[in-house]
Amino acid sequence: MSEPVRGRLIAIDGAHGGDVADATTALYDALIERDAAAGISRWDASGLFGDIVSAPAHQRDLSPRTLVLLYAADLAFRLRWEIMPSLQQSMIVVAAPYVATAITFGLASGLSSEWLGTLFRFAPLPARTLVLREPKTARTWKRMPERGFGECCTTLLEATPEGFARKKTRAVMVDALSTAAEKHGGQHRKRDLDDIAREILTPRGLLEERRRRRRRSR
Amino acid sequence: MSLSPRKAPKTRIAEDAREAEPKKRKSRKRGGPKSGARKLTRSTLDELIARRDKSRGLLIVFEGPDGSGKTTQRKLLKTWLESRGQTVVSARWASSPLVKPLIQVRKRIRALSPVEYSLLHAIDFRHRVETEILPALWTGKIVLADRYLFTALARDAARGLELDWLLHAYAPLLWPDLVLYFAMPPLVSSRRVAATRRPRFYESGQDVTGIDDPLASYQRFIDRVIHEYENLATIFKFVTVNAQEAVYRQHQQVRTLVEQARRRPWAEYSADAVAEWLTHDLAAYQDAAARV
Numbered sequence A: 001m002s003e004p005v006r007g008r009l010i011a012i013d014g015a016h017g018g019d020v021a022d023a024t025t026a027l028y029d030a031l032i033e034r035d036a037a038a039g040i041s042r043w044d045a046s047g048l049f050g051d052i053v054s055a056p057a058h059q060r061d062l063s064p065r066t067l068v069l070l071y072a073a074d075l076a077f078r079l080r081w082e083i084m085p086s087l088q089q090s091m092i093v094v095a096a097p098y099v100a101t102a103i104t105f106g107l108a109s110g111l112s113s114e115w116l117g118t119l120f121r122f123a124p125l126p127a128r129t130l131v132l133r134e135p136k137t138a139r140t141w142k143r144m145p146e147r148g149f150g151e152c153c154t155t156l157l158e159a160t161p162e163g164f165a166r167k168k169t170r171a172v173m174v175d176a177l178s179t180a181a182e183k184h185g186g187q188h189r190k191r192d193l194d195d196i197a198r199e200i201l202t203p204r205g206l207l208e209e210r211r212r213r214r215r216r217s218r
Numbered sequence B: 001m002s003l004s005p006r007k008a009p010k011t012r013i014a015e016d017a018r019e020a021e022p023k024k025r026k027s028r029k030r031g032g033p034k035s036g037a038r039k040l041t042r043s044t045l046d047e048l049i050a051r052r053d054k055s056r057g058l059l060i061v062f063e064g065p066d067g068s069g070k071t072t073q074r075k076l077l078k079t080w081l082e083s084r085g086q087t088v089v090s091a092r093w094a095s096s097p098l099v100k101p102l103i104q105v106r107k108r109i110r111a112l113s114p115v116e117y118s119l120l121h122a123i124d125f126r127h128r129v130e131t132e133i134l135p136a137l138w139t140g141k142i143v144l145a146d147r148y149l150f151t152a153l154a155r156d157a158a159r160g161l162e163l164d165w166l167l168h169a170y171a172p173l174l175w176p177d178l179v180l181y182f183a184m185p186p187l188v189s190s191r192r193v194a195a196t197r198r199p200r201f202y203e204s205g206q207d208v209t210g211i212d213d214p215l216a217s218y219q220r221f222i223d224r225v226i227h228e229y230e231n232l233a234t235i236f237k238f239v240t241v242n243a244q245e246a247v248y249r250q251h252q253q254v255r256t257l258v259e260q261a262r263r264r265p266w267a268e269y270s271a272d273a274v275a276e277w278l279t280h281d282l283a284a285y286q287d288a289a290a291r292v
Helices: A017-033 A050-055 A064-088 A099-108 A114-120 A149-156 A167-183 A188-202 A201-216 B012-020 B042-052 B070-083 B100-108 B114-138 B149-158 B163-170 B186-196 B214-234 B247-262 B272-277 B281-289
Strands: A007-011 A039-040 A092-096 A128-132 B059-063 B086-091 B142-146 B178-183 B240-241
Touching: A007 A017, A007 A064, A007 A099, A017 A039, A017 A092, A017 A128, A017 A149, A017 A188, A050 A149, A064 A099, A064 A114, A064 A149, A064 B114, A099 A114, A099 A149, A114 B163, A128 A167, A128 A188, A149 A167, A167 B100, A167 B142, A188 A201, B042 B272, B059 B070, B059 B149, B059 B272, B070 B086, B070 B142, B070 B178, B070 B247, B086 B114, B100 B114, B114 B142, B114 B149, B114 B163, B114 B272, B114 B281, B149 B163, B149 B214, B163 B178, B163 B247, B178 B214, B178 B247, B186 B214, B240 B247, B272 B281
Parallel strands: A007 A092, A007 A128, A039 A092, B059 B142, B059 B178, B086 B142, B178 B240
Antiparallel strands: none
């Protein structure tokens, strides 16, 4: 039987890879400053996307569904090697991005919510999900695969017959993220993270998380 | 906490995903298809798929435990079909040029959990369906698949994953027209494998049995795999071939079954898979659009 989980999992999700990475570092630093035992789990820790991007261009004909499956495989790796072991050691793990990023990307690409929800059923529910506020909805993804999931998909989906509508897909994803954020206490800015770190570490914050989890599991 | 879908806590992720589903935006910018091809609606695609059913190729699947003679029979059938003037394409398991190296490296270092193992094979399968199998079928070639998604279902279910989750990971499904299941008892499979080679780590299920000896582990694992195969054979109505019969007799039976095989209408069984592929495959899309 597996050990009970003692730590806390904080998910950070957003459409822009750079923003997610910056917010993760900011939250981690704020937690460490307050002497909390914390760790980070970032996208593509398994190196799957990196390997795909470095494959010859003519072989990289992937569909959005395959990319979401790749995300799920990477997340399974992160859960096994990074997230769960740290949680077992009572650490606070900042997982960025987590499930919401992949689900909203899939929705924006036309995949069904049922398929996406079932696929990510293996991922445990985070204690808290922070959805980042998007300053400019009309921004587009750049073809910078190392920056984040959306940017990597932009690079890999260029060859589809309808073309990859970067701006449109991104805008739909931002919409979906803002809808998701309503369930998780609204969207957050990078400057809010210091306060969030303080709140996470107070007994009141812990109680609030428990209350939220109870409400969600009901 | 276990990462296995069977044991994972029931999350509300599915519900969250539904709620997060965005309302359809009215986009001012029209994202029309590249190369001047006409944008196809789902109803047009469905019509095209139904029309294509008459000229498309057959998808014949060979399933069964290791050592059951699938590859031998597949090769014999290929030769026979080619001698009759058919164009035949063989599709082997876990052979996508893009994903195969990724799986191989991770298998070599034994770094895969059952969920990762399953997802990587689902990626490989999806990539092969989109780049090899569907393009061949669309152009009227016969595809002989040496193992298909049922291999993943049997092996991963034997590793303790939920069948419902596995079917989701492989959805939307492209249903084969004929599934030939080469049945044999676990002991015979173990004997045949032991006579030719030492089973590899994941093949022998050492990741889940925890047994150091590959052969002993294989014996235990193949027992579970065959049990799952037999369940699948009932659910999905496989045609069973006795893998202990002489090779020639099996081949005769396979020939007869293939001659009698009927197409499973795409419109009824596989419309979602084909429509999704059409919207992502440039050549097929242009071909389809040109026919409208």
